[in-house]
Amino acid sequence: xxxxxxxxxxxxxxxxxxxxxxxxxxxxxxxxxxxxxxxxxxxxxxxxxxxxxxxxxxxxxxxxxxxxxxxxxxxxxxxxxxxxxxxxxxxxxxxxxxxxxxxxxxxxxxxxxxxxxxxxxxxxxxxxxxxxxxxxxxxxxxxxxxxxxxxxxxxxxxxxxxxxxxxxxxxxxxxxxxxxxxxxxxxxxxxxxxxxxxxxxxxxxxxxxxxxxxxxxxxxxxxxxxxxxxxxxxxxxxxxxxxxxxxxxxxxxxxxxxxxxxxxxxxxxxxxxxxxxxxxxxxxxxxxxxxxxxxxxxxxxxxxxxxxxxxxxxxxxxxxxxxxxxxxxxxxxxxxxxxxxxxxxxxxxxxxxxxxxxxxxxxxxxxxxxxxxxxxxxxxxxxxxxxxxxxxxxxxxxxxxxxxxxxxxxxxxxxxxxxxxxxxxxxxxxxxxxxxxxxxxxxxxxxxxxxxxxxx
Ligand code: ATP
Numbered sequence: 001x002x003x004x005x006x007x008x009x010x011x012x013x014x015x016x017x018x019x020x021x022x023x024x025x026x027x028x029x030x031x032x033x034x035x036x037x038x039x040x041x042x043x044x045x046x047x048x049x050x051x052x053x054x055x056x057x058x059x060x061x062x063x064x065x066x067x068x069x070x071x072x073x074x075x076x077x078x079x080x081x082x083x084x085x086x087x088x089x090x091x092x093x094x095x096x097x098x099x100x101x102x103x104x105x106x107x108x109x110x111x112x113x114x115x116x117x118x119x120x121x122x123x124x125x126x127x128x129x130x131x132x133x134x135x136x137x138x139x140x141x142x143x144x145x146x147x148x149x150x151x152x153x154x155x156x157x158x159x160x161x162x163x164x165x166x167x168x169x170x171x172x173x174x175x176x177x178x179x180x181x182x183x184x185x186x187x188x189x190x191x192x193x194x195x196x197x198x199x200x201x202x203x204x205x206x207x208x209x210x211x212x213x214x215x216x217x218x219x220x221x222x223x224x225x226x227x228x229x230x231x232x233x234x235x236x237x238x239x240x241x242x243x244x245x246x247x248x249x250x251x252x253x254x255x256x257x258x259x260x261x262x263x264x265x266x267x268x269x270x271x272x273x274x275x276x277x278x279x280x281x282x283x284x285x286x287x288x289x290x291x292x293x294x295x296x297x298x299x300x301x302x303x304x305x306x307x308x309x310x311x312x313x314x315x316x317x318x319x320x321x322x323x324x325x326x327x328x329x330x331x332x333x334x335x336x337x338x339x340x341x342x343x344x345x346x347x348x349x350x351x352x353x354x355x356x357x358x359x360x361x362x363x364x365x366x367x368x369x370x371x372x373x374x375x376x377x378x379x380x381x382x383x384x385x386x387x388x389x390x391x392x393x394x395x396x397x398x399x400x401x402x403x404x405x406x407x408x409x410x411x412x413x414x415x416x417x418x419x420x421x422x423x424x425x426x427x428x429x430x431x432x433x434x435x436x437x438x439x440x441x442x443x444x445x446x447x448x449x450x451x452x453x454x455x456x
Pocket of ligand 1: 166200285
């Protein structure tokens with residue numbers, strides 16, 4: 001197990017200008033404040049695996065909830081599922097993963113490190129060779145990225161299975177059952193959020209390229225004559241989603257795949273890219289996959305997955321438009337996007353995470369000015385807690401407590417002071433403007449809720 005941080009220094013990638021944020025700064029904040037840190041850290045970590053702490057899990061859940069709301073709940077033509085991580089092994093033969101899901105890999109004979117053959121310019125110097133700092137590379141060979149496991153006690157080869165490298169294949173496996181059970185007609189979509197695993201040769205850039213990650217995927221099934229129209233629809237929808245998450249337009253772009261990049265069965269593909277400190281990188285892919293998936297699963301399973309169109313009086317295999325976003329990459333992009341350092345009047349500096357209120361891990365922090373005010377302040381806290389994630393903090397001076405909340409992106413701080421006992425009001429301080437306003441304790445829940453519900 002090598003260095004688990006997986007972080008590389010900020011390196012401009014092609015067209016990107018130098019990014020104002022160094023990844024090291026963000027990684028340090030994520031660990032110290034409990035957003036994200038290496039998995040099994042006390043053992044030195046495992047490269048490519050990450051744990052989300054108390055704030056990270058809130059952020060991630062908020063992202064997943066926003067996606068689910070937008071893609072499933074607000075539509076009548078998309079339904080959700082939650083499938084098993086392990087599929088029948090034939091699934092991965094049908095999908096082409098057993099044969100083709102590989103990256104070219106080389107080893108250095110001297111230092112024994114492993115690299116992707118298409119990323120050798122990033123390999124750095126060899127630490128093991130005297131008199132030469134060049135690596136001594138083997139020939140490139142294909143390395144399958146699927147993580148294997150065994151089912152049951154027998155070591156028989158037939159029990160070998162894979163941890164899914166993408167969540168969408170079980171959507172194709174379940175297509176017929178879900179369409180019938182949900183009484184959906186083409187065009188309609190099936191969505192799911194879940195873990196995926198890839199034995200990446202070089203996990204790196206914090207959570208950006210991990211070995212275990214989460215995807216939110218939607219497969220939309222349509223008639224062949226409508227594929228272009230649905231591709232455009234989903235491209236627009238997904239861009240709207242990313243804009244609504246709060247990404248600045250200058251840090252978001254789409255990139256259409258050229259003919260040479262497309263899978264042989266694909267007709268069109270567009271990436272949604274975000275400008276990370278390590279360059280422009282994909283966070284979501286929108287793909288026109290044709291009828292490849294359903295045709296292959298029909299062939300391998302022997303089950304007919306075509307549909308009858310009563311109006312057109314025709315039987316056909318639906319085309320698939322896929323939207324596939326990485327939840328972890330989106331969280332990482334949100335962390336980058338939110339991060340700001342500011343110099344205040346008087347020369348003080350503060351770090352502030354400018355999350356959208358809907359995505360902020362903590363919505364409001366209740367801060368009694370003195371420990372003597374704990375009782376009424378705790379009462380306010382428990383009122384707020386019933387409605388959203390609220391935090392209580394009575395330790396340290398009030399300025400420092402505000403800074404701690406700024407650093408984790410809490411949109412509102414509610415301060416209970418000695419006057420509160422007299423006038424029944426608390427001070428609400430807003431994160432971005434730092435404006436303070438006296439608000440009646442009675443109406444505090446609805447006051448905050450109105451301001452938090454500037455929904456996505
Ligand atoms: P890349 O080219 O960066 O490896 P990909 O094109 O293989 O990505 P897809 O197979 O299209 O990615 O997966 C869809 C989404 O899943 C990606 O846009 C990304 O957000 C996420 N994803 C893929 N691989 C990883 C990974 N190793 N770690 C974290 N997220 C990932």
